[in-house]
Amino acid sequence: MIDRERSLLSILSNRTTGSVGLTEALLQHIEQNSSFYENKRNFLTLSQRTASTFPGMAIIINTLAEIYSSLGKLPIEEILQRVSASIREETERSCRNAVEIISSFDSVGTISESSLVIKALSGLDLSIWIPESRPALEGKLAAISLAESGVNVHFTTDYAIGTFIDRIDAFLVGVDCFTSEKFVNKTGTKLLALAARHYNKPFYAIGTKRKYIHNLPTRLKSGIPSELWGSPPHGVTVESPYLEAVEISLLSGLILEDGIFTSQDVKKLDIDCWESFYSLLVDSRKE
The missing domain is CATH 3.40.50.10470 (Translation initiation factor eif-2b; domain 2)
Structure with a gap:
C-alpha cells in the first residue's frame, strides 16, 4: 500500500510533465497495481484524486473514463493494452x-x-x-x-x-x-x-x-x-x-x-468526452 501511494503521489505532484506524459505514467501505475484497481470503487477513487489534481488535463480524465467503462467486461491488463495502443496511434497521427x-x-x-x-x-x-x-x-x-x-x-x-x-x-x-x-x-x-x-x-x-x-x-x-x-x-x-x-x-x-x-x-467536431463519467466523479466527491 505504501509503495502504491508513493507511486501515485509522484505523479500527482509532478509540475513539469505534459498531459500525455502524465497519462502514460498513470497507465503504468495502474498496470503495476492492476489487482487493486480492478475494483471499480478503488479505480473511481483514483480517478477522483487525479481529476482534482489535474482539472484541465482532459486526456487523463477521458482515458480513465474509457478504462472505467470496460472494467468488469475485460481483464484490466487487456484494457490497458488497448488504451495505450490507441493513445500511441493517435499521437503518431497528430505528429x-x-x-x-x-x-x-x-x-x-x-x-x-x-x-x-x-x-x-x-x-x-x-x-x-x-x-x-x-x-x-x-x-x-x-x-x-x-x-x-x-x-x-x-x-x-x-x-x-x-x-x-x-x-x-x-x-x-x-x-x-x-x-x-x-x-x-x-x-x-x-x-x-x-x-x-x-x-x-x-x-x-x-x-x-x-x-x-x-x-x-x-x-x-x-x-x-x-x-x-x-x-x-x-x-x-x-x-x-x-x-x-x-x-x-x-x-x-x-x-x-x-x-x-x-x-x-x-x-463542428462530434467527440464523445464521457460526460457521464465526469458526473460520476462529482457525485463521488459528495459521498
Missing part, C-alpha cells in the same frame, strides 16, 4: 500531420514541454525558439530534449521571446484540453498567440481528440505563491497560474489525428 506543416518553416517557436510538440519537432532541420516557461521552467526540459534530437535550439526568458519574433517563422504549442471555443495550455501561450497574430506568424496547436471536453474546468492548475516570492510584504498577493485558456480563433489551425482544423471546423 505526422504537424510535421507536414512545420517542416516547411526554417524556425519555429514553442512554449513549455509538450510531448507532442517535442515528438513532432525532434530531428527536424530547423531552429527552435523556447522561452524558459516560468515558474517550473519546463522550457528548459524541452530545450534539452530537442537539442539531444539534433535540433538547433535557442533558449531565452519568457518575455524576451518577443525580441526574437522576427527570427521565428511559425509557432507550435501543445494542448492540455480544448472545447469548441478555447484550448488550455501553459500560461504565456495567449501572449505568444497575440504576438503571432500581430506579426502575421502562423500559430498552430497540436493535440488529439482525446483532449476534448465540453466545458472548461472552473479551476486550472496553479503553483504555490512561494515559487515566485517566499515572503511577500503585506498588501502583495502572489499569483502563480500554470495554465490559461486561449481562444481557438487565435490559431491558424488545431492539429489533431484526423487533420488540421480551423476554429470553425472545431465547432
Whole structure:
C-alpha cells in the first residue's frame, strides 16, 4: 500500500510533465497495481484524486473514463493494452500531420514541454525558439530534449521571446484540453498567440481528440505563491497560474489525428468526452 501511494503521489505532484506524459505514467501505475484497481470503487477513487489534481488535463480524465467503462467486461491488463495502443496511434497521427506543416518553416517557436510538440519537432532541420516557461521552467526540459534530437535550439526568458519574433517563422504549442471555443495550455501561450497574430506568424496547436471536453474546468492548475516570492510584504498577493485558456480563433489551425482544423471546423467536431463519467466523479466527491 505504501509503495502504491508513493507511486501515485509522484505523479500527482509532478509540475513539469505534459498531459500525455502524465497519462502514460498513470497507465503504468495502474498496470503495476492492476489487482487493486480492478475494483471499480478503488479505480473511481483514483480517478477522483487525479481529476482534482489535474482539472484541465482532459486526456487523463477521458482515458480513465474509457478504462472505467470496460472494467468488469475485460481483464484490466487487456484494457490497458488497448488504451495505450490507441493513445500511441493517435499521437503518431497528430505528429505526422504537424510535421507536414512545420517542416516547411526554417524556425519555429514553442512554449513549455509538450510531448507532442517535442515528438513532432525532434530531428527536424530547423531552429527552435523556447522561452524558459516560468515558474517550473519546463522550457528548459524541452530545450534539452530537442537539442539531444539534433535540433538547433535557442533558449531565452519568457518575455524576451518577443525580441526574437522576427527570427521565428511559425509557432507550435501543445494542448492540455480544448472545447469548441478555447484550448488550455501553459500560461504565456495567449501572449505568444497575440504576438503571432500581430506579426502575421502562423500559430498552430497540436493535440488529439482525446483532449476534448465540453466545458472548461472552473479551476486550472496553479503553483504555490512561494515559487515566485517566499515572503511577500503585506498588501502583495502572489499569483502563480500554470495554465490559461486561449481562444481557438487565435490559431491558424488545431492539429489533431484526423487533420488540421480551423476554429470553425472545431465547432463542428462530434467527440464523445464521457460526460457521464465526469458526473460520476462529482457525485463521488459528495459521498
